[in-house]
Amino acid sequence: MSITQTQIAAKLGVSQPAVAFALSDTPQALRQLSTETRELIIQTAQQMGYVPHRAAQRLSRARSDNRAASFDQAGFIYLGGAEQDIDSICLTMMQGVENELSKLHASLTFVRVCEPGDWKKVERLMRGSGVDGWLLVGRVNDEVVDRLNSAPLNGIPYVILGDHRCTRPVHSVNVDHHAVGRLAVEHLASLGHRRIAILKGGTDFVYQRQILEGFRAARKELGLEDEERLAAHASIWMDPRNGGMKITDSAIGWLKQNGLLPTAMFIPEPGSAIDFDPVLKQWEVEVPRSMSVVGCGFTPSRAAGQNSTFVEWPIAEVGHQGALLLHRIAAEQNAASVELKIPPSLVKGWSTGPCNMEPAK
Amino acid sequence: MSITQTQIAAKLGVSQPAVAFALSDTPQALRQLSTETRELIIQTAQQMGYVPHRAAQRLSRARSDNRAASFDQAGFIYLGGAEQDIDSICLTMMQGVENELSKLHASLTFVRVCEPGDWKKVERLMRGSGVDGWLLVGRVNDEVVDRLNSAPLNGIPYVILGDHRCTRPVHSVNVDHHAVGRLAVEHLASLGHRRIAILKGGTDFVYQRQILEGFRAARKELGLEDEERLAAHASIWMDPRNGGMKITDSAIGWLKQNGLLPTAMFIPEPGSAIDFDPVLKQWEVEVPRSMSVVGCGFTPSRAAGQNSTFVEWPIAEVGHQGALLLHRIAAEQNAASVELKIPPSLVKGWSTGPCNMEPAK
DNA sequence: CTGAAAGCGCTTACAG
DNA sequence: CTGAAAGCGCTTACAG
Numbered sequence: 001m002s003i004t005q006t007q008i009a010a011k012l013g014v015s016q017p018a019v020a021f022a023l024s025d026t027p028q029a030l031r032q033l034s035t036e037t038r039e040l041i042i043q044t045a046q047q048m049g050y051v052p053h054r055a056a057q058r059l060s061r062a063r064s065d066n067r068a069a070s071f072d073q074a075g076f077i078y079l080g081g082a083e084q085d086i087d088s089i090c091l092t093m094m095q096g097v098e099n100e101l102s103k104l105h106a107s108l109t110f111v112r113v114c115e116p117g118d119w120k121k122v123e124r125l126m127r128g129s130g131v132d133g134w135l136l137v138g139r140v141n142d143e144v145v146d147r148l149n150s151a152p153l154n155g156i157p158y159v160i161l162g163d164h165r166c167t168r169p170v171h172s173v174n175v176d177h178h179a180v181g182r183l184a185v186e187h188l189a190s191l192g193h194r195r196i197a198i199l200k201g202g203t204d205f206v207y208q209r210q211i212l213e214g215f216r217a218a219r220k221e222l223g224l225e226d227e228e229r230l231a232a233h234a235s236i237w238m239d240p241r242n243g244g245m246k247i248t249d250s251a252i253g254w255l256k257q258n259g260l261l262p263t264a265m266f267i268p269e270p271g272s273a274i275d276f277d278p279v280l281k282q283w284e285v286e287v288p289r290s291m292s293v294v295g296c297g298f299t300p301s302r303a304a305g306q307n308s309t310f311v312e313w314p315i316a317e318v319g320h321q322g323a324l325l326l327h328r329i330a331a332e333q334n335a336a337s338v339e340l341k342i343p344p345s346l347v348k349g350w351s352t353g354p355c356n357m358e359p360a361k
Numbered sequence: 362m363s364i365t366q367t368q369i370a371a372k373l374g375v376s377q378p379a380v381a382f383a384l385s386d387t388p389q390a391l392r393q394l395s396t397e398t399r400e401l402i403i404q405t406a407q408q409m410g411y412v413p414h415r416a417a418q419r420l421s422r423a424r425s426d427n428r429a430a431s432f433d434q435a436g437f438i439y440l441g442g443a444e445q446d447i448d449s450i451c452l453t454m455m456q457g458v459e460n461e462l463s464k465l466h467a468s469l470t471f472v473r474v475c476e477p478g479d480w481k482k483v484e485r486l487m488r489g490s491g492v493d494g495w496l497l498v499g500r501v502n503d504e505v506v507d508r509l510n511s512a513p514l515n516g517i518p519y520v521i522l523g524d525h526r527c528t529r530p531v532h533s534v535n536v537d538h539h540a541v542g543r544l545a546v547e548h549l550a551s552l553g554h555r556r557i558a559i560l561k562g563g564t565d566f567v568y569q570r571q572i573l574e575g576f577r578a579a580r581k582e583l584g585l586e587d588e589e590r591l592a593a594h595a596s597i598w599m600d601p602r603n604g605g606m607k608i609t610d611s612a613i614g615w616l617k618q619n620g621l622l623p624t625a626m627f628i629p630e631p632g633s634a635i636d637f638d639p640v641l642k643q644w645e646v647e648v649p650r651s652m653s654v655v656g657c658g659f660t661p662s663r664a665a666g667q668n669s670t671f672v673e674w675p676i677a678e679v680g681h682q683g684a685l686l687l688h689r690i691a692a693e694q695n696a697a698s699v700e701l702k703i704p705p706s707l708v709k710g711w712s713t714g715p716c717n718m719e720p721a722k
Numbered sequence: 723c724t725g726a727a728a729g730c731g732c733t734t735a736c737a738g
Numbered sequence: 739c740t741g742a743a744a745g746c747g748c749t750t751a752c753a754g
Binding site for chain 1: 739740741742743744745746747748
Binding site for chain 2: 747748749751
């Protein structure tokens with residue numbers, strides 16, 4: 001069924017190891033064979049559709065563990081009960097990871113860990129030499145990291161994707177949420193807006209706090225109005241059962257009645273901005289004429305709203321970089337801890353425009 | 362690092378194959394060793410934390426392919442550009458699959474296929490003997506199935522999870538969507554409702570049509586009012602960019618003005634029912650006093666709304682059964698095609714109650 | 723009926 | 739410098 005090195009060797013009348021050397025990149029291989037033979041072998045292998053037997057490769061490599069060369073199996077640990085609506089973010093990250101791994105001819109094993117007993121699965125995979133490195137997504141904290149650092153799980157490198165709550169030094173890749181808040185403000189400020197509100201979904205989660213920080217820092221630096229009541233009273237209600245966010249229209253009413261209506265609003269919860277339009281209409285606020293709105297979103301299919309302006313979270317890129325980082329630290333035994341932040345980008349749409357009005361006093 | 366059979370053998374002063382036999386379930390193994398020795402070996406292996414080396418097992422099994430015994434690697438193919446908001450459904454299915462596979466000591470490899478070139482990844486995995494069977498989720502059609510049935514991918518069993526558009530006989534597992542529609546009607550009818558509307562999100566997708574069929578069949582069988590306008594004019598607007606559903610409140614207005622307001626409503630799109638409450642309030646419809654609402658949802662965390670009544674789609678169970686089916690057909694070479702339908706269940710909540718009023722004429 | 727040998731498909735150290 | 743041998747950790751057919 002599948003082609004083996006031995007079959008190729010037989011066809012060309014060379015030894016099986018000769019084929020192995022021709023197909024490897026080790027410095028030794030180059031002098032083992034004439035360039036001519038090497039080329040011939042490579043060509044033949046290709047046209048016969050040769051693909052190395054994964055299990056055989058892994059087993060063989062077990063002899064002399066060359067950590068650099070033997071990275072071909074990553075594990076994706078989804079730690080359930082996560083903060084935030086992690087599902088679609090998680091899948092998008094996985095796609096980014098898988099995409100990058102496939103270029104390295106490595107594959108991705110999915111493991112879900114929800115209760116303590118589930119760590120047995122991780123341990124089993126590790127003991128059976130089934131995985132060369134872990135990617136962690138979800139509820140990652142010191143307890144999880146301690147588990148991975150100590151016997152019997154230690155020795156396998158890991159990288160955390162997305163938000164986490166670890167205090168120990170770890171390798172991680174995440175969206176630069178600080179920059180998310182900053183980017184929204186900068187865009188709106190460039191359009192002339194000076195009274196910019198943020199519609200928070202809460203401050204419980206790491207990303208929420210980081211976005212808020214970035215938002216405030218940028219607003220301060222640019223000398224914009226810093227009306228705390230704008231943030232305090234406009235809040236997004238989050239329904240944990242649904243994973244969705246709803247805007248409390250009472251917040252808008254309050255702002256309007258108190259003459260605090262901003263000329264621009266930033267809605268950081270991904271996909272929430274689209275809910276906003278009908279609520280605003282109800283209060284006779286027209287987007288973008290009387291108010292600009294910047295939302296958040298990720299991946300083409302999950303934008304904040306139909307062609308509206310939003311800050312795009314580079315979730316897939318987090319996956320890509322996570323895979324690359326894991327591959328790197330799997331090779332270099334003890335690399336210094338890396339916390340990578342991927343910058344978001346602004347996608348301009350119809351929901352933002354120049355500031356036409358003086359903010360209501 | 363990891364324990365091997367040889368190490369166990371050395372410790373007990375038996376041969377390595379003796380250990381192998383003790384740990385296997387083959388009939389031959391039983392007579393090879395005394396029950397006593399066998400027990401001792403098993404015990405020792407366990408307390409030494411022995412886990413078979415996956416790659417070694419696979420490689421060794423390659424010699425005499427006993428298809429039944431050598432199932433330990435499934436591949437999960439996510440076919441992108443799917444209909445419906447598949448992401449969270451997909452992840453829930455994966456969890457179900459992984460859960461079941463882990464009991465079989467098998468693991469799950471994630472592969473994303475979005476463009477034709479991505480099939481190279483599938484082919485590579487197959488040629489490298491990296492996978493014993495496939496689970497397919499997403500945009501599955503005849504073209505995909507033909508690909509898996511013909512060289513160079515053929516010979517590996519596969520099961521489709523969720524909706525698909527294949528006309529050829531295939532193995533598949535899905536929610537019984539027909540029963541979803543039926544269940545909603547039956548519950549509402551049992552509460553005395555006779556004018557029951559369905560708020561369709563569309564009829565483009567397979568599941569939408571099946572739910573509608575089930576809904577209508579049940580309504581007919583139970584002799585309930587069959588006012589087509591109820592369905593025709595109450596529609597859910599779906600925003601593909603967001604993956605979310607929104608209810609057009611104009612539909613409610615139309616129904617009310619025309620005296621067609623039903624006493625109960627079924628909202629089949631998962632997670633949409635929660636959006637409904639504020640819209641209904643706006644039209645002075647109070648749930649459940651003047652109208653009962655049944656939504657849809659899946660997995661505990663994705664119910665249709667906070668403690669509201671909904672039909673639960675057994676998505677995780679689809680994953681479970683899919684894994685089991687794949688395992689089965691991987692063993693029995695050519696099993697007849699199986700299309701498994703998993704029945705949904707009704708979760709009762711606050712949003713439904715007895716029919717108090719005569720429907721408006 | 724028992725027990726040690728062959729072999730899965732690779733990688734690479736190591737004899738010649 | 740070359741080329742065939744050893745070995746990774748298993749499974750199970752096959753000599754004795």
